[in-house]
Amino acid sequence: MNAVTRIEAARPQAATPPILTTRNLTVRFDDFPAVSNVDLSIEDGELRVIIGANGAGKSTLLDLLCGKVLPSEGEIWLRDRNITGIGEAAIARGGVGRKFQTPAVFKEMTVLENLQIASNRYVKVRDNLFRRFSRGPTDRELAVAERTGLSSFMKRKAGELSHGQLQWLELAMVLSQDPKVILLDEPAAGMTAAETDKTAELLLALAGEHTVLVIEHDMAFVRRICRTITVLHQGSVLAEGTADDIEKNPAVIEAYLGSATLSHA
Numbered sequence: 001m002n003a004v005t006r007i008e009a010a011r012p013q014a015a016t017p018p019i020l021t022t023r024n025l026t027v028r029f030d031d032f033p034a035v036s037n038v039d040l041s042i043e044d045g046e047l048r049v050i051i052g053a054n055g056a057g058k059s060t061l062l063d064l065l066c067g068k069v070l071p072s073e074g075e076i077w078l079r080d081r082n083i084t085g086i087g088e089a090a091i092a093r094g095g096v097g098r099k100f101q102t103p104a105v106f107k108e109m110t111v112l113e114n115l116q117i118a119s120n121r122y123v124k125v126r127d128n129l130f131r132r133f134s135r136g137p138t139d140r141e142l143a144v145a146e147r148t149g150l151s152s153f154m155k156r157k158a159g160e161l162s163h164g165q166l167q168w169l170e171l172a173m174v175l176s177q178d179p180k181v182i183l184l185d186e187p188a189a190g191m192t193a194a195e196t197d198k199t200a201e202l203l204l205a206l207a208g209e210h211t212v213l214v215i216e217h218d219m220a221f222v223r224r225i226c227r228t229i230t231v232l233h234q235g236s237v238l239a240e241g242t243a244d245d246i247e248k249n250p251a252v253i254e255a256y257l258g259s260a261t262l263s264h265a
């Protein structure tokens with residue numbers, strides 16, 4: 001080994017922080033800890049699924065991550081930036097996109113107009129309100145419509161879309177801002193089997209390019225998309241691991257899964 005090689009070998013690896021980290025993340029409503037001491041470390045391009053019983057704190061955790069709810073304690077880091085308490089719009093501009101379970105789309109507007117509003121959502125609110133949508137779709141709007149299967153529905157009023165298409169439209173609206181991290185609350189809720197299949201494929205395709213956190217109750221769906229699962233119980237992380245790890249974890253079985261497996265829960 002020559003001298004140069006020895007120096008290279010001794011140099012520490014450049015440590016890139018995970019895309020999303022939480023430390024001791026806690027929120028109390030009155031004195032009730034809805035989320036308690038949660039430490040998460042989510043790597044770039046991960047597709048992380050969060051499961052847990054009703055009231056476990058899953059939605060509140062996403063509310064904290066997108067700035068909708070302020071933590072009582074703890075920190076949230078987006079790569080090397082502490083985003084704790086900077087506000088929902090600043091977090092969105094920083095690259096965290098949130099899709100809620102009930103799509104927040106404008107049903108009287110077309111798919112394209114909804115995408116155009118979303119593209120400018122965190123830019124200039126006043127311009128947006130009075131904007132005439134005379135321009136055609138941007139390349140990004142075309143790309144997200146294509147990706148979510150909405151290309152041929154651009155001129156259709158959102159109110160005329162199926163339940164699944166509405167969910168995809170809201171996902172397309174989140175994607176139009178090209179977020180680094182996408183937070184999804186039960187993205188396949190109420191969908192037909194075919195729509196659920198398509199959503200699973202879409203999420204798998206989005207992971208890698210984006211980092212995706214998904215809350216999900218449908219365990220067959222979880223099995224299909226998950227790499228790593230985080231189990232929340234009474235506001236805290238009960239377990240973390242692959243579907244196989246989680247399925248065998250006695251604490252998870254007792255608190256959440258019962259005797260069911262992830263594929264049959």
Ligand SMILES: Nc1ncnc2c1ncn2[C@@H]1O[C@H](COP(=O)(O)OP(=O)(O)OP(=O)(O)O)[C@@H](O)[C@H]1O
Nearest residue numbers: 029032033034052053054055056057058059060061
């Ligand atoms: N704004 C609030 N004020 C008071 N309590 C709240 C508030 N938001 C949530 N909670 C409580 O915090 C706990 C966690 O709620 P959360 O909605 O995060 O659970 P969840 O795991 O998402 O449940 P579900 O699967 O039913 O949606 C629940 O006991 C809930 O009642």
